[in-house]
Amino acid sequence: MYTPKPRWLKVKAPGSPEYRRIQALTERLRLETVCQSANCPNIGDCWHAGGAAFMILGALCTRSCGFCDVKTGRPASPDPEEPQRLAEAVVTMGLRYVVITSVTRDDLPDGGAGQFAACVEAIRARDEAIRVELLIPDFRGATEPLDRVLFSRPAVLNHNIETVPRLYPLVRPAADYAGSLALLARAAAHGGDHRIKSGIMLGLGEEESEVLEVLGALRRVGVDSLTIGQYLAPSRQHLPVVRYWTPEAFRQLGEQALGMGFLSVESHPLARSSFHAERVFHAPPGF
Numbered sequence: 001m002y003t004p005k006p007r008w009l010k011v012k013a014p015g016s017p018e019y020r021r022i023q024a025l026t027e028r029l030r031l032e033t034v035c036q037s038a039n040c041p042n043i044g045d046c047w048h049a050g051g052a053a054f055m056i057l058g059a060l061c062t063r064s065c066g067f068c069d070v071k072t073g074r075p076a077s078p079d080p081e082e083p084q085r086l087a088e089a090v091v092t093m094g095l096r097y098v099v100i101t102s103v104t105r106d107d108l109p110d111g112g113a114g115q116f117a118a119c120v121e122a123i124r125a126r127d128e129a130i131r132v133e134l135l136i137p138d139f140r141g142a143t144e145p146l147d148r149v150l151f152s153r154p155a156v157l158n159h160n161i162e163t164v165p166r167l168y169p170l171v172r173p174a175a176d177y178a179g180s181l182a183l184l185a186r187a188a189a190h191g192g193d194h195r196i197k198s199g200i201m202l203g204l205g206e207e208e209s210e211v212l213e214v215l216g217a218l219r220r221v222g223v224d225s226l227t228i229g230q231y232l233a234p235s236r237q238h239l240p241v242v243r244y245w246t247p248e249a250f251r252q253l254g255e256q257a258l259g260m261g262f263l264s265v266e267s268h269p270l271a272r273s274s275f276h277a278e279r280v281f282h283a284p285p286g287f
Contacts, residue, residue: 053274069234083122101135113145188222199227229271
């Protein structure tokens, strides 16, 4: 059954001059953004502010998660020129902080880790001071791809837990909750000064007690930064929204998360992994 969005989830349609500039730039350089591919509600806000979250390794994912609007299919081989085009876009946009994610590439031996590292290296070759946040897939639990990504020295290593364990068979049928926790734990124990980040969606049928259990587990494995946002069904063919959590409920969850020791928390209906990511990175404790 379709439930109309509450007023606090309504956003303005994009179309500012800065939005159009970024749209033209990404089209010219043949780059994908998660803002477009995942139908993010914050695209107008982010692009108007001159930011974007880049999605590498194509626009086709090898998995089919019930919440995601990215198309499933057989992707092409990684483009060896993509890292340089991405670095050009970052410099042209004047970004000092950039978020890079990808589709899940279970077809590749390294899950796409080499392309992540190549993108970081290409950006650093242009400007060593640019901070890079990598939002990575689970690499099917393989340790070598994760190590390859971490050796590229991202400022933030992000991997979303997405939902509570009970809902994994419905929401992330090809993923494993324990495996994602293990990945985050390994990233935290790797050494270096990178921050560990994760995020969860609400509205898929989870109970508050389950959410708090997940937040506690994330903190125990070493996650520093956290995003908590409302799930929005991209279409009627995707998983339905079971509940719209109120802004007050998000605020209370954020306070509880801070009490667990997270360094920074973004907890509000429109919070997303890459939304205002630089602000989250520099933020003092709070949300």
